[in-house]
Amino acid sequence: MVGERVVAAIDQGTTSTRCLLFNRAGRMLAVAQREHRQHYPAPGRAEHDAAEIWRNVTRIVPAALRSAGLEPSSLVGLGIANQRETTVIWNRHTGTPLARAITWQDTRTDGIVARLVDAGVAETVTALCGLPPATYFAGPRLRWLLDHVPGARAGAEAGDVLFGTMESWLIWWLTGGPDGGRHVTDVTNASRTMLMDIRTLEWSDVLLDVLDVPRSMLPEIRPNAEVYGTCTAVLPGVPVAGALGDQQAALVGQACFASGEVKCTYGTGAFLLMNTGHRLAESTHGLIPTVGYLFGEKPVYALEGAIAMTGSLVQWFRDSLGMIGTAAQIETLASTVPDNGGCYIVPAFSGLYSPRWHPDARGVMVGLTSFINRGHLARAVLEATGWQTREVVDAMNADSGVPVTRLKVDGGMTANHLLMQFVADVLDVPVERPLGSEAVSLGAAYAAGLAVGYWSDVEVLRSNWHRAAAWEPAMDAALRRREHDNWGRAVNRSYGWVQKPDDS
Amino acid sequence: MPGPIQSIERAAAVLRLLGSTDRPLGLNELAAALDLPRPTAHGIIRTLRDVGFVDQDVDSARYLLGAGLQELGRGGWDPHDLRAASMNWADSLAGSSGLAVQLGVVSFTAVRLVHHVFRPDGTPQRIRTGAEMPLHATALGKCLLAFAPVATPRTRDLDLHRWTGRTCVTVAALDAHLATARHRGWASDAGEFEAGTGGAAAPLRASGGVVVGAIGVAGPVEELFGLGGELRPKLAEQLLGASREISAVLASTP
Numbered sequence: 001m002v003g004e005r006v007v008a009a010i011d012q013g014t015t016s017t018r019c020l021l022f023n024r025a026g027r028m029l030a031v032a033q034r035e036h037r038q039h040y041p042a043p044g045r046a047e048h049d050a051a052e053i054w055r056n057v058t059r060i061v062p063a064a065l066r067s068a069g070l071e072p073s074s075l076v077g078l079g080i081a082n083q084r085e086t087t088v089i090w091n092r093h094t095g096t097p098l099a100r101a102i103t104w105q106d107t108r109t110d111g112i113v114a115r116l117v118d119a120g121v122a123e124t125v126t127a128l129c130g131l132p133p134a135t136y137f138a139g140p141r142l143r144w145l146l147d148h149v150p151g152a153r154a155g156a157e158a159g160d161v162l163f164g165t166m167e168s169w170l171i172w173w174l175t176g177g178p179d180g181g182r183h184v185t186d187v188t189n190a191s192r193t194m195l196m197d198i199r200t201l202e203w204s205d206v207l208l209d210v211l212d213v214p215r216s217m218l219p220e221i222r223p224n225a226e227v228y229g230t231c232t233a234v235l236p237g238v239p240v241a242g243a244l245g246d247q248q249a250a251l252v253g254q255a256c257f258a259s260g261e262v263k264c265t266y267g268t269g270a271f272l273l274m275n276t277g278h279r280l281a282e283s284t285h286g287l288i289p290t291v292g293y294l295f296g297e298k299p300v301y302a303l304e305g306a307i308a309m310t311g312s313l314v315q316w317f318r319d320s321l322g323m324i325g326t327a328a329q330i331e332t333l334a335s336t337v338p339d340n341g342g343c344y345i346v347p348a349f350s351g352l353y354s355p356r357w358h359p360d361a362r363g364v365m366v367g368l369t370s371f372i373n374r375g376h377l378a379r380a381v382l383e384a385t386g387w388q389t390r391e392v393v394d395a396m397n398a399d400s401g402v403p404v405t406r407l408k409v410d411g412g413m414t415a416n417h418l419l420m421q422f423v424a425d426v427l428d429v430p431v432e433r434p435l436g437s438e439a440v441s442l443g444a445a446y447a448a449g450l451a452v453g454y455w456s457d458v459e460v461l462r463s464n465w466h467r468a469a470a471w472e473p474a475m476d477a478a479l480r481r482r483e484h485d486n487w488g489r490a491v492n493r494s495y496g497w498v499q500k501p502d503d504s
Numbered sequence: 505m506p507g508p509i510q511s512i513e514r515a516a517a518v519l520r521l522l523g524s525t526d527r528p529l530g531l532n533e534l535a536a537a538l539d540l541p542r543p544t545a546h547g548i549i550r551t552l553r554d555v556g557f558v559d560q561d562v563d564s565a566r567y568l569l570g571a572g573l574q575e576l577g578r579g580g581w582d583p584h585d586l587r588a589a590s591m592n593w594a595d596s597l598a599g600s601s602g603l604a605v606q607l608g609v610v611s612f613t614a615v616r617l618v619h620h621v622f623r624p625d626g627t628p629q630r631i632r633t634g635a636e637m638p639l640h641a642t643a644l645g646k647c648l649l650a651f652a653p654v655a656t657p658r659t660r661d662l663d664l665h666r667w668t669g670r671t672c673v674t675v676a677a678l679d680a681h682l683a684t685a686r687h688r689g690w691a692s693d694a695g696e697f698e699a700g701t702g703g704a705a706a707p708l709r710a711s712g713g714v715v716v717g718a719i720g721v722a723g724p725v726e727e728l729f730g731l732g733g734e735l736r737p738k739l740a741e742q743l744l745g746a747s748r749e750i751s752a753v754l755a756s757t758p
């Protein structure tokens with residue numbers, strides 16, 4: 001291994017930031033990780049301290065190198081994958097954030113979004129950026145910050161305040177920060193702002209106008225694999241050569257390079273992406289057309305189904321209800337009963353995302369009888385992830401006309417074999433996990449490695465994908481139909497609970 | 505029969521006292537409450553701290569009940585926690601060895617698979633998590649018999665069914681295999697359950713060195729073993745490396 005050159009990836013996630021090192025075969029050589037604080041200042045609000053996240057990066061990267069016994073000179077490049085739609089604004093002269101970053105789970109912009117819809121601009125917005133106006137995207141958060149943080153708008157107009165999603169923030173710091181740091185974003189992150197024209201891949205004047213955002217504060221939009229700059233901090237001399245939103249990074253890490261290939265990443269939320277090739281597939285079934293990746297001249301598009309709560313429901317079950325000691329123990333508890341006993345949990349804690357998009361829905365638990373015990377609840381928690389996946393796959397089949405025939409999975413929840421079997425059962429297609437479940441980081445490493453010529457093209461990467469497990473569907477068709485129907489009836493009961501968005 | 509042992513009674517009293525309040529207690533307070541000389545109280549509390557039954561608050565130097573106590577009543581490691589803690593290293597072992605990787609725990613008189621990573625060669629394979637296999641005829645099973653004697657039945661109480669011509673069907677033969685396994689640090693299976701398919705397995709240790717499971721590789725006998733029947737040295741190194749890394753993760757988790 002002496003003299004072996006490797007690629008580094010930073011996965012800036014919702015709960016933690018990780019640094020991983022990969023070799024040419026795509027094998028992980030080292031990992032270092034640090035969690036950051038979650039701030040929940042009020043119901044519906046979720047924030048991160050961007051300065052804390054940058055500090056964590058400065059610690060985990062050297063730690064990963066140390067554990068592999070390598071020097072920065074062994075690195076051919078650094079790629080970044082990040083939690084998408086999390087929004088930060090900062091002072092370009094000091095590098096200080098003007099407020100805590102507003103994360104993708106935060107719903108404070110419901111008032112802003114409702115006003116857009118009332119103003120009748122929803123269709124214009126969707127036609128330009130592909131996205132339905134929703135609290136999920138970064139643009140409305142930026143608007144909220146401009147409206148509520150003292151000095152933000154004036155500073156932005158004067159060119160003193162910059163906007164970015166987490167990859168912009170990190171690249172800016174890595175390449176110099178206040179001393180000439182590059183202010184860029186990549187097309188995949190930009191495609192989640194509601195500010196970018198999804199066909200031209202440029203900021204749209206119309207959308208900037210709709211959200212009243214000054215252009216001067218926006219980063220430059222760049223492809224996913226190119227040298228954005230050279231690190232001056234943390235890894236001096238190493239090129240920052242790749243950036244992708246985490247879900248697009250997983251699409252790349254799972255080697256979904258052909259049209260029709262699908263992956264689902266099961267973490268805090270779950271995100272299903274289908275490669276649709278160079279064709280921008282419009283959705284009539286509640287999915288989001290998005291940029292998959294841009295490696296050469298032409299972008300590869302993807303259709304995305306976003307599920308807000310999967311792993312976070314398990315976390316809630318553990319932390320708020322105290323039913324289990326660790327996330328993994330939900331499988332033990334669920335295994336104490338043969339089925340859900342008639343109980344269903346619909347985790348619409350912040351409304352329902354794909355494919356239903358009901359911001360007014362809230363969580364429900366139905367079918368409770370004195371028969372139901374903790375084991376049934378554990379099953380209902382896991383099954384909610386399965387059925388939400390099924391709804392997204394159904395929408396994908398309807399939109400693309402090409403039925404999904406197998407699902408590649410990754411993320412923390414793939415440790416749960418009971419759940420993976422259930423997903424295969426309700427989808428009625430095989431579910432496959434690759435060796436090394438770090439597809440997000442691997443995708444970021446691939447982008448950086450492609451940019452610096454460490455790998456020649458995506459076909460080389462395909463041969464790095466190895467099946468580590470497969471779950472075959474085994475559920476009786478009649479049972480599947482009955483359970484699907486019950487789930488649908490449960491979801492109907494979650495609708496319309498919130499009567500009026502908070503005005504703020 | 506000898507009478508009660510005073511220092512154990514005193515240690516129990518210290519634990520009861522710490523458990524009676526949410527507030528960490530100082531040494532003087534402890535000694536006074538139990539009417540013990542300060543050096544005696546100090547000796548007891550330090551021993552309890554060293555075995556993990558008491559924690560000491562770094563800032564105040566006061567004492568409270570330790571995480572090790574909760575572990576006691578938990579009945580061993582949860583198999584799914586074990587899988588979660590092992591996943592990365594199990595994947596990495598499959599990647600470096602090119603073989604299938606399995607994780608097993610004791611389930612009464614059998615070994616139960618709690619994790620399974622396919623042989624990474626693209627061939628069709630079925631996931632075998634949850635399957636049970638005989639203790640005496642598999643590498644995982646023999647590893648648990650050798651290294652977790654308290655959790656497993658005695659060899660003479662096992663049904664030594666003959667699965668292949670190579671299965672150990674006498675207590676003496678099995679005991680000899682287990683002695684070899686203890687000596688080398690890993691157990692092997694040279695086609696003793698399924699003719700032609702072999703394995704090698706090493707123990708997974710949690711805090712205190714307690715064996716909570718085993719990790720093993722499985723594949724064609726001729727790929728695992730050399731002509732003399734010895735496990736290929738590189739493979740042994742990779743297997744022991746994975747078991748060491750996972751054990752370090754387990755030991756650092758209370």
Ligand SMILES: Nc1ncnc2c1ncn2[C@@H]1O[C@H](COP(=O)(O)OP(=O)(O)OP(=O)(O)O)[C@@H](O)[C@H]1O
Nearest residue numbers: 013014015016267268311312314327328411412416
């Ligand atoms: N065995 C398990 N069964 C069910 N859920 C699990 C299991 N293990 C982890 N989880 C859930 O998966 C999530 C963690 O997965 P992962 O580490 O992939 O998260 P993530 O979304 O990538 O987080 P981040 O954005 O911080 O990287 C947690 O929400 C946790 O509750």
